[in-house]
Amino acid sequence: MSSIRQVQVTFDCAEPERVARFWCEVLGYAVPAPPEGFETWADYERSLPPERQGAGFVAVDPTGVGPRLYFQRVPEGKVVKNRVHLDVRVGTGLVGEERLAALEVECERLIALGAVRERVLLADEYEESCIGMQDIEGNEFCLD
Known part of the structure; x- marks a missing residue:
């Protein structure tokens, strides 16, 4: 084993x-x-x-x-989208508007730290809402 x-x-x-x-x-x-x-x-x-x-x-x-x-x-800068990214789990157990509200609160906190908001992906029949973001050097991550 x-x-x-x-x-x-x-x-x-x-x-x-x-x-x-x-x-x-x-x-x-x-x-x-x-x-x-x-x-x-x-x-x-x-x-x-x-x-x-x-x-x-x-x-x-x-x-x-x-x-x-x-x-x-590293000497080179970031040039393409990350192939792997972190999902920061802040909306666990929440759905719909309650989840989106929790994600928005965390998004605002992270923007104050220097993060950049890319886009909101709204819930559909398969996935709950999430917010795509970038850290202070442009690495993508999601608020999930």
Whole structure:
């Protein structure tokens, strides 16, 4: 019998710490403690060679349930739609207008953090409503 594997979700981005802190706010995640021997992440970053400073950052679920998120600096910008995206589940158990209202409230909160609203997909006979959005570097995600 094979065992379950834990996953890490990795984001390619230009500014890892900035994007990680955005997703911490979105998901209620936290920045873990800096490596042993360092009082702050800034202290740790200063200990790295210049080309490695700011190259990566981490966000974790403080309950230990959700996947670790890793943000890595890449030289190229985003040019096409993501093939994989996160669905941020805020309307679970809600339907119709009540669901859409909950999604709109969360959408406004995330816009204040720098997210961009793309479009609302209204419920049909198969799916409930959701809102397509982009994070602060243009990565698509859905409020679901």
